[in-house]
Amino acid sequence: MSDSAVTSFINACQGPLGGPEILQGKTDSDCKEVKQRKHTKPATNAVLEVWKRVGRGRRSQETIPGTRVKEWIERFEKDITPLAKALNDHLETRTYIVGHTITNADLWTFVKLHEQVGTTTRDGQLKRANLTRWFDLIQEQAGALGHLAPVAIDLELPEFKPASKEKAVAPAVGQDEKKTKKANKKDAKAEEKKAKKEAAAAPAVEAAATPAPVAAAAEGDAKPAFNTQKKEKKVKAPKAPVAPVGPATPQPWQIDLRVGKILKVEKHPDADSLYVETVDIGEAEPRTVVSGLVKHIPIEQMENRWLVCVCNLKPAAMRGVKSFAMVLAATDDTGKLELVDPPKGSKPGDKCYFGDWKEEKPEEVMNPKKKIWETIQPGLHTTAECRAAWKSDDGVVHVLKSEHGDCTVPSVVGAKIK
DSSP states (O other): OOHHHHHHHHHHHHTTTTTHHHHHOSSHHHHHHHOOOTTSOTTOHHHHHHHHHHSTTOOOGGGOOHHHHHHHHHHHHHOOHHHHHHHHHHGGGOSSSSTTSOOHHHHHHHHHHHHHHHTOOHHHHHHTHHHHHHHHHHHHHHGGGGTOOOOOOOOOOOOOOOOOOOOOOOOOOOHHHHHHHHHHHHHHHHHHHHHHHHHHTSOHHHHHSOOHHHHHHHTTOOOOSSOOOOOOOOOOOOOOOOOOOOOSSOOGGGSOEEEEEEEEEEEOTTOTTOEEEEEEOSSSSOEEEEEOOTTTSOHHHHTTOEEEEEOOSOOEEETTEEEOOEEOEEEOTTOOEEEOBOOTTOOTTOEEEETTOSSOOOOSSOOGGGTHHHHHGGGEEEOTTSBEEEEOTTSOEEEEEETTEEOBOSSOOSOEEO
């Protein structure tokens, strides 16, 4: 994320989260840690205290020039591992990076770590539990203010099922029982040997007697002595259909994008920067959607507004209100925000799709572990013609549209869509 976007995010957070106290801190000690110093970037001083622990033996915060700060920032943007480890240790006994309230140090670090934490596996989150706990707290307090996609956090340990210590023990055989079995086996062999001798000494007349089956055959009995009936072949049950395998890499058609219309909008009871909207997306019941748009769009302009919504993200709680969709909005480098508009003639529930992927079926609910939205979102932008689009890694642009036409924005060009 660019420095201007980071600054815009921090500025958007200051009013809703406490005003100047975010910049200066509430106590004298907090103010001292957050205080801007000459030749250093705003909101980075508290983080540099953590960086000193990483780069042991380096100069103190007061003497690190602006170029050295820039080098640290560039280094951690390329490799976040040292900063993440140091912050995890730093936050072991702390709620926030500085003091006991949220400050610019938390906001700046949250933005810088957002992408890396979003791509971290659940095992990685558990490995740095202090950092993950802090990130989830800042996300709950300020995540919606800058339209950053919420990161799924799951610190619940897997249920532990101890292996059973009981072993199947074969019943012990007594010595007397073994002797009895051995004696019975010996008697059986003796009986078998005696029967063979008696059979060999039988009269020759008996041996020459015609067996009943042969005599019957001699009398012209046509019945064969064996069964010639063919066995019926067993009919194999049809195999159950194999579930279709998803694409090897996330694709934009896996995102469920639909046209929605706001039926009702009001401010969040516990967050001044959030709207709570009731949106019709063509289902039996409307969905509740929470959006951080208060600072950008007046509530009068939100009433009866047409939208394009992401409908298959995992529901997320925003300050106690669960949101069941996300509104697409485009923001340029100056911080100007505009909602993505569906084409004229649309109705609630109309499917929106990129390029020629009209017939592809989106995921019912995107699995957070597959990082589908996080992979596709960086390619979302507005074109020179103010059309919403997605640009693939090979540079091909796919315009977002419905059966009624292209999805557009009023004026922002080259803006990022989130």
